Amino acid sequence: MFNRRHLWGAAAALGLVSRGAIAQTPTLKVGSTPTGIPFTFLDTRTNTLTGFMVELITEIGKRQGFNTDVQAVPFAALVASLTSSRIDIISAAMLATPARREQIDFSDPVYGYGEGAAIRESESRPWRSLADMRGVTAGVQVGTIYIEPLRAAGLEVRTYDSVADIMRDVSLGRIQAGFGDAPIVSYQIAQNIFRGVKLIPDYRPSVLGSIAIGTRKGDPVLARINAGLASMKADRAFAALVGKWNLPASVD
Template identity: 25%
Template structure:
């Protein structure tokens, strides 16, 4: 009889231990998911990485040190709705995603495209911008580019890790990288022939060209390709933060704030999908 009771006691302990292990795993998972949000709440601010070099998206007002742009003001509005300040860390696009992984920043807002490959490593908000890709070329001859295939052998200015540089390389262009350089450096090089083309977002390209009328550059008149969606990027485990940002973005979309900001900075409603036919590119590993 004593052996029977001892067996029952051991069995109960094993069941309780198993339950405890399951609960501990659930608690550990929840703690990891809440950690980013808990840290943000504790300090009372979101630390956001951005470049300060993208006209329309993240730039400084001329002659001042005031950072502004669609992505910047959108992030400030998200912070306001979450009852938090937003501190911006200025860095190159190639440094932003590693800075999320290291914990240096909480989010990145810099016209960053959602891709399948990036979604394996990071969490994204719902899209706040819809666009497509085009090219900045020389006015006189479109830099000898009449199709995507004509990129072969051309010199394309761009960031080392951007989707746009991957597209240029996919079609045989040599990518010339600049680090966190201002738009002027990229555009001037196309103008003076140091490079031939910039493959980039339609809205950013449009405003870049308009900002330097003295340059012999233009948007390519015919090529519209690779439709894109841009979003706030954060740590893969930051699901609480992701939910709260998505809730704020949904409020902004419903009350018209998102459209107002997009029109203010892009003169078009970039918060909605563009109309017209946009060519999809096959074979890109994005």
């Protein structure tokens, strides 16, 4: 970390960070999850991580003078990996919550949403919010912010390593509902891998927030990330990326 900070400082002092001018472009390790489709996931054809957040940080790096080495990190280990300097940046479907802001810094908001709730297609009970679901056996991904709100609402919570695992157990009837980031849950269902699963119609999410790119506290790379994100939004490259990955409108 010491060497990288000095590299940024020296490059800035010499005016070398601008386009194509730096002789030794730094490479930053980016932590992303292999199970957060369409934001981050492992493309089994190429054995590489891809998705909206992977392409976003890669493009920001190109615009701001750094390369990215994207590495697969389990969601629950992302913050610890960042604070221990095993990675330099988190670019995943991670909501910028107050609790996480106590540990790391976040970029300007990237994309906003709440939780989505998946059930079996044969389920007909009139669930519209967590308040309607007391006593329901529900699955949620370990390390996400949905666990405590579900427990507080009186649901019986089981934790899973991935949304795909949750969808499997919903389809098999092992749990009555599965919760996760609404765009991720929606995408999983749209792939028709797990038959007989649907999103709860007209469900009103209880946990709303925005995902953002994470850095260590005080890391100067954050300013470059924000500048790159702003430039992508200004020239419509960000909107094009949202369209490419078929994301619904952001909830601001």
